């Protein structure tokens with residue numbers, strides 16, 4: 234992985250904005266967060282992946298999101314998104330994710346995947 238000062242700076246800026254507390258996320262209920270996570274998944278990934286509890290992916294080669302937890306812990310996606318890396322992903326949308334968006338997407342993915350065993 235190459236180190237990008239520019240990317241790091243924008244991540245820090247996004248984090249600073251979250252910490253500044255002006256965003257409504259802190260007060261958002263769990264249900265709201267799940268709804269927003271689902272909306273993010275549908276808007277940014279749903280073109281190819283099935284993002285619901287049922288149904289096939291529009292792009293057959295893309296694994297339905299409810300099966301991701303069978304292959305690796307959902308948490309590992311968090312880091313990949315934050316760093317803008319998606320190994321082996323052919324057409325990963327390149328728009329950057331804010332920490333807040335990542336939290337919501339990961340929360341939603343966890344909600345549709347079976348609990349990992351420890």
Ligand code: HEC
Nearest residue numbers: 277278280281282292294295296301321322323324325326
């Ligand atoms: C243009 C279609 C497309 C879009 C949009 C897309 N994906 Fe994918 N994704 C794929 C395909 C195809 C694969 C299977 C790639 C493979 O197995 O090599 C995949 C695989 C994955 C995998 C599994 C990777 C692995 O190594 O097992 C994850 C996780 C993933 N996508 C997450 C996402 C997320 C999160 C989004 C939305 C931000 C997204 N994808 C948007 C097509 C897409």
